[in-house]
Amino acid sequence: xxxxxxxxxxxxxxxxxxxxxxxxxxxxxxxxxxxxxxxxxxxxxxxxxxxxxxxxxxxxxxxxxxxxxxxxxxxxxxxxxxxxxxxxxxxxxxxxxxxxxxxxxxxxxxxxxxxxxxxxxxxxxxxxxxxxxxxxxxxxxxxxxxxxxxxxxxxxxxxxxxxxxxxxxxxxxxxxxxxxxxxxxxxxxxxxxxxxxxxxxxxxxxxxxxxxxxxxxxxxxxxxxxxxxxxxxxxxxxxxxxxxxxxxxxxxxxxxxxxxxxxxxxxxxxxxxxxxxxxxxxxxxxxxxxxxxxxxxxxxxxxxxxxxxxxxxxxxxxxxxxxxxxxxxxxxxxxxxxxxxxxxxxxxxxxxxxxxxxxxxxxxxxxxxxxxxxxxxxxxxxxxxxxxxxxxxxxxxxxxxxxxxxxxxxxxx
Numbered sequence: 001x002x003x004x005x006x007x008x009x010x011x012x013x014x015x016x017x018x019x020x021x022x023x024x025x026x027x028x029x030x031x032x033x034x035x036x037x038x039x040x041x042x043x044x045x046x047x048x049x050x051x052x053x054x055x056x057x058x059x060x061x062x063x064x065x066x067x068x069x070x071x072x073x074x075x076x077x078x079x080x081x082x083x084x085x086x087x088x089x090x091x092x093x094x095x096x097x098x099x100x101x102x103x104x105x106x107x108x109x110x111x112x113x114x115x116x117x118x119x120x121x122x123x124x125x126x127x128x129x130x131x132x133x134x135x136x137x138x139x140x141x142x143x144x145x146x147x148x149x150x151x152x153x154x155x156x157x158x159x160x161x162x163x164x165x166x167x168x169x170x171x172x173x174x175x176x177x178x179x180x181x182x183x184x185x186x187x188x189x190x191x192x193x194x195x196x197x198x199x200x201x202x203x204x205x206x207x208x209x210x211x212x213x214x215x216x217x218x219x220x221x222x223x224x225x226x227x228x229x230x231x232x233x234x235x236x237x238x239x240x241x242x243x244x245x246x247x248x249x250x251x252x253x254x255x256x257x258x259x260x261x262x263x264x265x266x267x268x269x270x271x272x273x274x275x276x277x278x279x280x281x282x283x284x285x286x287x288x289x290x291x292x293x294x295x296x297x298x299x300x301x302x303x304x305x306x307x308x309x310x311x312x313x314x315x316x317x318x319x320x321x322x323x324x325x326x327x328x329x330x331x332x333x334x335x336x337x338x339x340x341x342x343x344x345x346x347x348x349x350x351x352x353x354x355x356x357x358x359x360x361x362x363x364x365x366x367x368x369x370x371x372x373x374x375x376x377x378x379x380x381x382x383x384x385x386x387x388x389x390x391x392x393x394x395x396x397x398x399x400x401x402x403x404x405x406x407x408x409x410x411x412x413x
Contacts, residue, residue, distance in 0.1 A: 026203075027145040033199035034138045035161035037101055040192040041131050042165025044108050045073060047173030047185055048124070049246050050267050053253075053260075054182040059117045063250065064370040070246055071366050072121040076128020077359035084133040085352045086219070093137045093144075093210040100137070101197045104130040105190055112186035132355035144210060163278055166271035166325075171264035174249075178260060221343035221350065229401050230339040234357035235364060237297050237335075237393025240304055240386030241328045242365030244321065245270060247373075247382045251307075251321075255379040256314045269318050273325030281330035290402045293338075296331025297394040300324055304387045311380045332358075338401060364389055 048070060056066035088096050107127030114120035177185040221227055244251075248270065249263050277296070284292040303323035310316045339357075343350050368385030375381075 029199075029203040030145045030205065031142060033196065033203045034097075034142060035164075036192070036199055037097070037134060037196040038138065038161030039165050039169060040161075040189060040196045041104060041134060042162040043169030043173055043192060044104075044127060044186070044189040045131065046166055046170035046245070046267075046271075047177070047189065048073065049242075050170055050174030050249060050263060051177035051182040051185055052246065053249050054177050055120065058182065059114075059120060061117045064373050065117065067246060067366045067370045068117070069121050069124045070242075071363045072125040073128035074359040074361075074363035074366070076125040077131045078356045078363070080125065080129025081132030081136075081352050082349070082356055084129060085136055085349055088133070090211070092208070093140045094204045094206060096137045097134065097141065097200055097204060098197070100130045100134045101193060101200060104134075105193050105197065108186050108189045108193065112183045112190065128359065131359070132352040135355050136349065136352040141204065141210060144207075145205065163275050166274050167268060168271075170271060171268040174264045174267055178263070219349075224342050226342035226401065227339065227350075227353070229396070230335060230342065231353060231357040231360070233293075233393050233397045233401065234332075234335045234339070234354075235360035235393070236389045236396065237293070237331065238328055238358055238361035239365035239368065239389040239393075240300055240324065240383070242362040243369045243382045243386030243389070244304070244307070244324050244365075246362075246366045247369050247379070248321065250379045251311060251317060252314075255312045256317055257312075258314055262314075266318060266321055270321045270325040273322035274329040276322075277326035277329030278332070280326075281333040284330070284333070288334075290334070290397075292334030293331045293397055294394065294402070296327045296329075296334070297390055297397075299327035299330070300390055301387060301394075303327060304383045304390070308380055308383045308387070311383070 052063060052066050052070070055069070056063050059066070084100070088099075091099075104127060107123055107125075107130065110123040111120060111127060114123055173185045173188065176188055245267075248266050249260070252258050252263050252266050253260050281292050281296065284295075300323075303320045306316060307320045307324070311320065335357075339350060339354060365386055368389060369382030372381035372385050373379070377384075
């Protein structure tokens with residue numbers, strides 16, 4: 001999906017940083033290092049959802065209270081990442097990425113050692129503050145490494161690490177958590193992060209061409225109404241992913257009354273749906289301005305309703321998990337295309353805001369699900385929270401952004 005969605009951002013970076021011929025001898029190794037970093041980050045984020053029942057029990061809190069840790073991570077992305085991006089606007093992207101992977105190791109290492117839910121929530125916030133900034137800076141480096149005309153392709157390769165994390169990293173993390181303990185899961189994430197850090201040190205280019213950009217230019221994008229509309233539409237609409245994904249464990253064990261050993265399978269099914277939607281949605285976003293988002297949100301609403309009504313049957317639950325993942329990821333490329341079209345001259349910040357919007361969705365979905373559980377409406381009631389939020393996002397899009405075309409924005413010299 002990200003090849004088209006980030007093309008305008010990468011083009012801006014190419015014009016600012018890239019010479020006619022990239023000096024990198026083996027760009028594939030640099031892209032691999034960046035993808036390994038996004039895989040580690042994704043495994044830490046999505047892996048937490050699969051072990052929520054485990055750390056809730058060990059830290060002696062209820063599942064709704066345990067969702068505060070998921071929410072804290074999302075707040076880290078929403079608040080911490082944009083703050084880091086702006087504060088480090090002039091920092092060389094290599095230096096920034098190495099600093100971010102170091103902070104990632106600290107956040108996840110401390111998460112593995114947390115003695116109580118309060119500190120665990122704090123450490124998850126620290127870990128989350130890395131994500132958006134890493135992806136934004138990674139887009140800059142990817143565009144530079146691949147050279148002119150290939151920035152979108154480069155960033156799509158980098159983002160592939162996150163897709164792999166949803167399919168393999170999260171189920172594997174859940175499996176490790178179930179058999180070795182949730183703290184070992186975070187320890188494993190740290191180990192992968194160390195590998196990513198070593199790869200980044202070895203293969204990120206050392207060059208002044210990756211110096212930071214103007215803080216004033218990045219901040220200018222925040223004055224554009226379309227940017228904030230798309231952030232809001234993404235936050236509300238995509239929240240249903242997390243109103244489902246966060247609670248897949250309880251869906252399997254409490255609603256479908258199946259053994260916990262099936263949770264990794266359910267997570268993998270959901271991740272596979274996301275990968276399929278990711279691939280198909282990118283092509284649709286290339287051709288149609290609005291169809292991807294409207295069809296994706298609409299399709300997700302249908303699958304959410306099916307889970308809410310009949311998700312206690314595993315035969316229905318698993319295909320619907322695939323469907324929710326696929327339809328939501330089908331919509332995301334269109335969201336990102338519209339967002340970046342409003343501010344192609346602020347590439348790093350827009351990359352960060354993309355991730356911030358999706359993690360605000362994470363926050364809203366987890367909170368909405370926790371509210372319905374606290375109200376005693378049953379395990380599957382979390383999907384109805386997602387249904388309401390996605391409906392709000394769809395209506396907002398149809399009434400605002402779908403009716404207008406963003407004004408062209410000049411690219412910074």
